[in-house]
Amino acid sequence: MCMFARKLNRSLWLEPAETRFPSLTDTLDVDVVVIGAGITGVTTAHLLKEAGKSVALIESSGVGYGASGYTTAKLTVGHNLVYHDLIESLGEDVASGYARSNQEAIERIEAIVRDNSIDCDLERASNYVYTEREESVGAVEREAAAARRAGIDAELTTETDLPYPVRAAVRVDDQAQFHPWKYLAGLARTVDGDGSHVLELTRATSVRSGTPCEVETASGVIRAAHVVVATQMPFLDRGLYFTRAHPLKSYAIATRVDADSAPSGMYISVDQPTRSIRSTPSDGGGRMLIVGGEGGHKPGDDPDTKSRYAKLEAFMQERFGVSGAEYHWSTHDYVPVDKLPYIGRLRRGDDRVYVATGFAKWGLTKGTLAARVLSDAILGRANEWAELYDSTRVDLRRGATRFTKENAGVGLRFFRDRVRPRDGRKDVERLAPGEGTIARLGAKQYAVFRNDAGELGVLSARCTHLGCIVGWNAADRSWECPCHGSRFAEDGTLVQGPATADLPRESLPE
């Protein structure tokens, strides 16, 4: 059994994948603490160690067990219809900076793989942003033109290696795909040793900025001159990042196919529902076909998540003639209100604590470029992209409407959850084994789950981050918070922040 027992579903990349780094057992002094061993944290730690710093990379679970282990793992500048949108809202310079910085990240990953001999199935591939619908051809044509204005060598085409016709596609060659866990595990090994440490099952619970900074964990304090919070969404409330980027779910499935029937390109449809397609080498021969999509809703906001996987399986059967899926996985990523990620200081005036978040489901390149921006800031080096992605930017033209809408939604949800009448007792009685529900009994709401043996587990339904009411995810048998994305296993154990504590156990009133 996996020592990081809290996997909610079966990601292709995490089976069987276990690094075995120790946990923190004592206090520690280093130059930099990096919190979170996803692509952002591991790459930042690697770059800092390479530059001569001593680093402690701490991870609440295992290396790569956050969003980076639940991705489709395409490395591309072709982020759906992004360039037309960026040019219209923020201008051509921003669009071209976005394109160049993401392409540089692909080249950097390739260089890291080569220089460190990391075996991670890295392959160059073409990326396609496509439509099957006549009414979307104009949008794809516009995107091809916008991508070229942003400096990308993009071609408009109708030729792909998909087994069904497309009406139009933007093709960008020389992009890449890889196995994210193999990459991160290999990179983490370059961090550990010579005065630097990789520490798994070590959760940070607070960060105090100062000289030195102090990172608190359950098993000891780490002191350092700088701290990088690379936890996907910062778990610190300072900086209010959870009001500036919002969680959206995505789902993926994978199954083994003959190498001949697997596409070699990487695909994302502009049509709704979105379909994201690629393949990867399979350990047992042939290739694994991966299909993603069915996302776009908030965590905890869909009572029927099982149907999302069923729709992806139906698509795989209809388009590729493959039935059933060996792997199903989902998680969320944070979408910023103004289209660009936040990379830099946690707060203005504090040059000691750094963050990176808001990668909008394209964080493998953005996490890599963030690592360069953050390590350069700590090393006192200039970085071309620091201003573009400045985490402390305040430019209301950029995202005011979305900011207002998203945060009003969170506020409304907070209020509605508390006034909604509900006959909780009946909800609990109706629960079958393996099912969960939110039940109101008197003034309080409970997260109630019936396990496979028929026993009831009762938890507080109030998320331990800021108190929103969690929702039940039936497919992953977990509790998810729609406000800022914290996730908890069925027994209340914290799986994903920004919360830092489990859901407390309760008992139902008589």
Ligand SMILES: Cc1cc2nc3c(=O)[nH]c(=O)nc-3n(C[C@H](O)[C@H](O)[C@H](O)COP(=O)(O)OP(=O)(O)OC[C@H]3O[C@@H](n4cnc5c(N)ncnc54)[C@H](O)[C@@H]3O)c2cc1C
């Ligand atoms: C279904 C799906 C498909 C995607 N496909 C792509 C794709 O094809 N290409 C692409 O570029 N992007 C893709 N993305 C987005 C990408 O996966 C993410 O943007 C990226 O992995 C984020 O990396 P990260 O390092 O910031 O976060 P994470 O990988 O989540 O790493 C953060 C780490 O911090 C740890 N942590 C959290 N709190 C604490 C704490 N208090 N103490 C210690 N550790 C802590 C977590 O356990 C986690 O391991 C996809 C996302 C989804 C959901």
Ligand code: FES
């Ligand atoms: S994640 Fe913020 S209230 Fe739940």
